[in-house]
Amino acid sequence: MNAQEILEKQRKHLWPNQLLYYTDPLPLERGEGLYVWDVEGNRYLDFFAGILTTSVGHNNPRVNQRIHEQVDKLLHTSTLYPHANQVLLGERLAEITPGELNTFYFGTSGTDADETAVMLARVHTGHQEVIALRHGYSGKSPMAMALTGQAPWRMGGDTVVGIKHAINPYCYRCPLKMTYPECGVACAEDVEDVIRTTTSGRIAAFLAEPIQGVGGFITPPPEYFARVQEIVHRYGGLLIIDEVQTGFGRTGEYWFAIQRSGVVPDVMTMAKGIANGLPLSATATTPEIAQSMVGAGLTISTFGGNPVSTAAALGTLEAMHEEAHPQHVAEVGAHLRAGLERLQEKYPLIGDVRGYGLMQGVEMVTDRESKEPAVKQVGALFEITKQAGLLIGKGGLYGNTLRIAPPLTATKEHVEEALEKLDYAFAQVQEMSF
Ligand SMILES: Cc1ncc(COP(=O)(O)O)c(C=O)c1O
Structure with a gap:
């Protein structure tokens, strides 16, 4: 089934209150390690791990x-x-x-x-x-x-x-x-x-x-x-x-x-x-x-x-x-954290970076003084990261916090790839007017 057919059947047979990410929801077909592919064959680096669940990567052989x-x-x-x-x-x-x-x-x-x-x-x-x-x-x-x-x-x-x-x-x-x-x-x-x-x-x-x-x-x-x-x-x-x-x-x-x-x-x-x-x-x-x-x-x-x-x-x-021992997670997590803090220095949209290990949150605000939640900006960033082949999560009472949590088998190379895509997305969103 292609994406359109799946989404049509979804609308017809699954409850409409089911929360789906993205303006055009993303039907996934297969995964391997840190990557998943949609039904059209597009590849994504998975930095949300099915809501922090795929701990040791998709299709882990063990x-x-x-x-x-x-x-x-x-x-x-x-x-x-x-x-x-x-x-x-x-x-x-x-x-x-x-x-x-x-x-x-x-x-x-x-x-x-x-x-x-x-x-x-x-x-x-x-x-x-x-x-x-x-x-x-x-x-x-x-x-x-x-x-x-x-x-x-x-x-x-x-x-x-x-x-x-x-x-x-x-x-x-x-x-x-x-x-x-x-x-x-x-x-x-x-x-x-x-x-x-x-x-x-x-x-x-x-x-x-x-x-x-x-x-x-x-x-x-x-x-x-x-x-x-x-x-x-x-x-x-x-x-x-x-x-x-x-x-x-x-x-x-x-x-x-x-x-x-x-x-x-x-x-x-x-x-x-x-x-x-x-x-x-x-x-x-x-x-x-x-x-x-x-x-x-x-x-x-x-x-x-x-x-x-x-x-x-x-x-x-x-x-x-x-x-994916906790020590490995600490090491790769520290690399991710340092990269996110560099993005925070670069983009005023990032109000706070928090978390430990491979559970890092990025709270987005329209203004660092007032801390007004940057909800529309998060929406735009989501669409751009999807286009760029990166899956991330979001959360928070205001829906303005990015949840970055890849499988624990992630390496520093995967982190570099994700940071590059985030940098690209933030650069675009920072310039947009809402
Ligand atoms: C901290 C916490 N507790 C409980 C739950 C509920 O888990 P489930 O969706 O498997 O019922 C969740 C789900 O996101 C959670 O994050």
């Missing part, structure tokens, strides 16, 4: 071999039957998760993992209320939308009670109008204020991303989470850290981004990059906390921990150890 072997043996079991892939994956994950986070519940999506985490916290603590962060994103179920802190992703408004939002550590647009580090990370204290003023004072959990993904790669100061953890524990809650976007070496140096702050959460959720694109998620906790689920009620997941997805996850971890 992952694909594992998938092929499993497909020919058994496609499906459900969680009613133990499977070697599931237990092996648990063992491999326990080698890289911090502290005692070495027991897992496998599901199918980030939404599923966050739902499971909150259910666990409620059962374990006997409390109901949950604190999340403004600008955060947790997924598309009613509860995940209630946890989410951005109006465009909270369709239908609050339909789930007991979730409150604290201000987020968004240093570029500090909600307290303060400056780091003189602020002393005062925003962390809002978590206590929210608990004391809007809850019963006994919470089940605080849930947050170490770097807010959909929020526009908002990166808290390193000491933020230690302050918050102390508050959350004091009010009887568990610290749930959502590593759906940031996990699996994405931010470099560490396997999980929360490790950078020295904090070991009580519960950690993962999805996206875990299986290089196959649907899989995991909710990790300690054996002691997991034990509290026994007797609380029955739970199954039909597709959770599917043998093919877990085979892909085993292959992904193997490939990461070989080709």
